[in-house]
Amino acid sequence: MTAAASEVGRQTRRLVDLARSGASGAPVSLGLLVVIWVLGLATSSVLSGPSKFVERHFxxxxxxxxxxxxxxxLTSxxxxxxxxxxxxxxxxxxxxxxxxxxxxGSRRFAVAAAATQLLGTTAALMAAVLVRELDWGWGFRLHIGVAVSPTTWVVGAAMVASSAMDTLWRRRIRVGVLALxxxxxxxxxxxxxxxxxxSAVAGLLLGPSIxxxxARGEHLAGSRREGRVLVALVxxxxxxxxxxxALSPNAVGPLAVLRDLFRGAGVSPAEVREICAQSRGAEDCRRGLLALRLGGVGPTVLMLMPSVLLLVLADGxxxxxxxAWWAAVVAQVLLLGLSLANFAVRYLGLDGTQSLFYGLHSPNLYRTLAPFLTPLAVLLVLLATRRFFDVAAPAGTYRRCAAVVLGTVLGLGSGYLAVGxxxxxxxxxxxxxAAxxxxxxxxxxxxxxxxxxxxQxxxxxxxxxxxYEWTGVVFWLVLCVAVAATFLAADRAATDDTDRARRLLTAxxxxxxxxMTTWAGNRYWFSPDGTGYVAYRVIGGVALTTGDPVGPPETVRAHVTEFAEFASANGWTPCFYSVTGELRAVTDALGxxxxxxxxxxxxxxxxxxxxxxxxxxxxTALNRAKKSGIRAEWIEFPHAPLALTDQINAISEEWVADKGMPEMGFTLGGTDQLDDPQVRCLIAVDDDRTVxxxxxxxxxxxxxxxVGWTLDFMRRRTEGFRPAMxxxxxxxxxxxxxxxxxxVSLSGAPLAKVEAADADDIDETGDDDEERWERSVFGAVMDRVLDVLGRTLEPVYGFRSLLAFKSKFQPEYVPMYMTFPDPAALPSIGNAIGRAYLPDVSLGQGLRLVRTVIGRG
Structure with a gap:
């Protein structure tokens, strides 16, 4: 049996065990299920739905x-x-x-189910009365309609339970369920x-009290990965x-106005032409032409294709x-424009004729404007989350996609002309x-x-x-497949430069x-001789590097000099960040x-x-793990089973939420950096495959x-094995x-250092004390600023606590430095470092950070 098959079998058994264990401790829900089936059979409602008696009385x-x-x-x-x-x-x-x-627990579940059923149903009936005042057509359907379904209290109880769930699943369940x-x-x-x-809304409101x-609070902060998932759901x-x-002929909601457009009338082209011959501008003529266009399978499929493309973009x-972000924005703008055009023509009558857009019946102002709201809301969400979508496809990806789409258009056009x-x-x-x-x-x-x-x-x-009907369907299918292929081409957005950098690094x-130089967000300067490179990012006029230049040791000085000249030629201030003492000696020699x-x-x-x-x-940690049935297991995150990666994502989101701030980046990796086949993950799992x-x-x-390995990502389950790290x-x-x-390197802790070590005492250059940066006024002030900043952020990010934790392993301490040619640029450099570590921080999160620091300090 293959490992994949074994994993599938294990997860299947786990799902069965979960259902069994859940059922064994769920007398209320299973008892209600029995009552539902008994009442359904007793009232002959199982096969054909509720009888007239049930509809009238229950x-x-x-x-x-x-x-x-x-x-x-309640009885519904x-x-x-x-x-x-x-x-x-x-x-x-x-x-x-x-x-x-x-x-x-059964008691709280019973309270949650009853309360959400009662409040949800009552609120919906009150809303039905109010809707009738706004939209008589929809309100009338609601007024005469009846509702029966256990879904009401099931969903309500689930939303109540979400209040105490882990951050990732609380957020996903709420966004997914409410959006649907x-x-x-x-x-x-x-x-x-x-x-x-x-009922779902009632569950949200009642959850905290039930x-x-x-335990980790209701923080909204999350990782970039999770933000992308939530926007995609919307x-x-x-x-x-x-x-x-389109697919529901009985849809009656305010945005279901499209349903009439999918009902073709049983008329032939000859009958329509006969009607139009008498008066082409007559409403009956236009109804007939519209019916011919919209009737049949082909037009229905074609009208669904924009929605399919949006689903493809959601995956992107x-x-x-x-x-995907730009395409989704353009799509919403186009939908918004069509909705506004409909309003202008249908309600304001700007074209002087009657339009059949969005239904054949005369709508009121509210119903005409309703389709405008959805694309507007989605557009606002996309604009507000622009910073999440910065992954670029490999060079040439969209040129190839455009070539495929253009070739398809030319081929279909030629075929349509020839066959037609x-x-x-x-x-x-x-x-x-010509026609x-x-x-x-x-x-x-x-x-x-x-x-x-x-x-014509x-x-x-x-x-x-x-x-006539399927040419467009073929075009949209090719478009959807071609766009989807661009998203599958390289999920890590590996560029040619990144690939070249990896080859040089491994060689x-x-x-x-x-x-870390291979991470997304870096740009690359390659040496003229092709032997090395510098990874950097430009922020506020500062070319901020990630670590030392990569290349043969004897070329480091030349690479530093050449990169500095390159940065200066572009009007940037170079700054080497988190570099070794060897590079510090080189830059000291350069002044x-x-x-x-x-x-x-x-x-x-x-x-x-x-x-x-x-x-x-x-x-003690090793012995406790052995007694608790916890073992260490190597995995490659990109190829690991979903059951494991989903738990890792959940653990990470809980950690981020606990900070109440966005996940830091730059030299601190997150779950995005795990998605690399050359990065190894060691997980602590028990016999139930719980991470x-x-x-x-x-x-x-x-x-x-x-020759070695560097620790990057560290997360543990809040309520799991405590000494997991x-x-x-x-x-x-x-x-x-x-x-x-x-x-193995346990990596560095930003803004933290061993106080007892005289790590700054380096004198490889032989410079006079007056020329030593550390002893200058600028150096003393900046060192003090960093020390205060480290102490200030300690309650939130715990860098100094992390360094103290690593001391348990009795490591060697190696200082890491920041070097730069111009001390006058320190304010810009400080701003660049802050924005590199927290590129997604908003004003609100910044204020929350200040409150957190004050509150915990």
Whole structure:
């Protein structure tokens, strides 16, 4: 059996065990499920839905409440709308309600289910009465409608339970569920849709009082990766709405106005031409032409294709693609423009004629403006989250995509012209070659957007109908596939420069932090002789590097000089950050200034054994892990099972949320940096495959060989195995020693250093004291500023605590420096470093940081 098959089997068993364990501790939800089936069978409601008697006396609705049957707000949750409804309810109870009850307890589950059923149904009925005042058509449907479904209390209880969940799942469940329910309410628009939405909102409000809040609080801060996922959910929900309206002939919501456009009338082209011959501008003529355009499978599929493309773009947003963001923004702007044009023509009558856009019935102002709201809301979300989407595709990706799309357009156009001309007699009006060529662009546009244009000819046979209706479908399918392929091409946005940098790094080697130069966000300067490079980013006029130049040791001085000249030629101030003492000596010889900014901790692996009193904490962690059934396991994050990577993402999001600030970057990696096959992850897992902690290790090369590994990512589960980090670091050191590695670097802690070490005492240059930067006024002031900053941020990010934690492993302390040629540029350099570490911090988060520091300080 392969490892993949074994993992699938293990996860299947885990899912079955989860359902079984949840069921064993869920008497309320399973008891309600039994009651639902018994009542359904007793009232003959299982196969064909609630009987008239049930609808009159037990289903929720405005009319039953007006007749004094107030109990319906509770009893409506004990029936379902037919066999499919009962089966769905069973699945929801077993896989949602039962685990929720098992998690929060039966008493609190019963309170949550009853409260959300009562409040949600009541609020939805009140909303139905209010809607009738705004939109009589929708309000009338709600007024005469009835609602029955256990989904109401299942969703409500789940939203209550989300209040005490971990950050990642609390956020995902809330955004996903609310986006879906809001879409159903606005597009499908039945009373039951409003009831479930209202129940979910009630669950959100009641959650803290019923189950309390998460121990980590309600912080909204999250990683860039999670922000991308949430935005993608919003865009996907907005794309599903029109498709839902198109495929649901019974949709009645305020945004379901598209449904009339998908109902073709049973008329032939000849009948339509006869009507239009009498008066082409008559409404009956235009209705007939519209019916011919919208009727049939091809036009329906074509009108769904923009929604499919938006779903593809949502996947690109999930991956952080810049192109997906721009394309989604353009799509929303176009939808917004069409909605505004509809309003101008339909309500203001700017074109002097009657438009059939968005339905055939005369709408009021509210209903005409309703479609304007969805693209506007999505556009605002996209604009507010622009900073999340900065992943670029490899060079040439979109040129190839454009070539494929353009080739498809040319091929389809040629085919449409050639075939159309050959069968021109099978149209209702024989077209010329010029007319076919002029008509081709319209074949690529969903017919819903062609209502203001009268067709010059219509198909009148199977061949011409296929040509007329499916040409656009083929174009959109190719477009969707081509765009999707650009997102799958290289998820890490590896550029040609990044690939070149990796090759140089693996061939020649670098410092312990050199693998960070391959991270997204860096730009590259390559030496003229092609032997090395400098990774840098330009922020506020400062060319801020990541570590030492990469290349042969004898070329370092030349690389520093040449890069400085390159930066100066572009008007930038060069600054080498987190560099070794060797590079500090080189820049000192050049007359640059510099000072220590961090302390790297290094473990030599030759003969390493965690013995003696000084390693007591480390041995305790190893022994406790063994007794607790915790083991260390190497994985590659890009190829690891979803069950593991999802837990790692959840652990990371909980950690970020606890800070209340965005995840730091620059020389501090996050989950994005795990997605690298050359980075190894060591996780602490138990027999149930629960991840208790995770560390990541970056390779350190010398002359083409891996000689060491550098610790980057460290996270542990809040309620998991407590000494997980001690266990993982010690296990990694022992395992890597067995593999022949020379050392492991526990990396540096920014703004932290060992006070006792005289790390700044370097005198390789022989300069006079007056020329020593450390002893200058600038150096003393800047060193003091960094010391104060480190102490100030300690309550939030804990860099000094991290350095103290690493001391448990009795490492060697290696100072890391920042060097620069011009002390007058220090304010700009300080700003650049701050923005590099926190590129996504907003004004609100900055104020929250200040409050947190004051509160914890």
């Amino acid at each position: 289903a929720a609705g405005v009319v039953p409440v007006e007749h004094g049957r107030l109990w319906v707000v 949750g004990l029936w379902a709308g037919g066999l499919v409804g009962y089966l769905v309810a069973t699945l929801l109870v077993v896989f949602v309600a039962a685990p929720v009850e098992h998690r929060i 329910l809001l879409t159903l309410a606005l597009f499908s628009g039945h009373l039951q849709d409003l009831v479930v939405l209202a 189950v309390g809040r998460s 865009v996907a929900a907005a794309a599903i709405g029109p498709a839902l309206a 947003l999930r991956r952080g693609r810049r192109f 001309y050959l069968v021109r007699g099978q149209f209702d009006r024989e077209p010329t070659a 076919l060529l002029a008509d081709f662009p319209q074949r690529l546009v969903p017919p819903v957007y062609l209502q203001w244009l009268d067709p 000819f219509l198909p009148d046979s199977r061949v011409t109908t296929a040509l 020649s080697g670098g410092s312990a932090l050199s693998w 640059w200034g510099g000072f220590q900014v961090a302390e790297e901790t290094v473990l030599r692996l030759d003969g390493l054994a965690f013995t003696g009193k000084r390693f007591q904490d480390v041995r 208790h902690g995770v560390t990541s290790w970056m390779p350190v090369y010398r002359d083409g060989e891996v 001690e266990f993982l670091i010690a296990s990694a050191a022992l395992l890597l020693a067995e593999e022949g590695a020379e050392f």
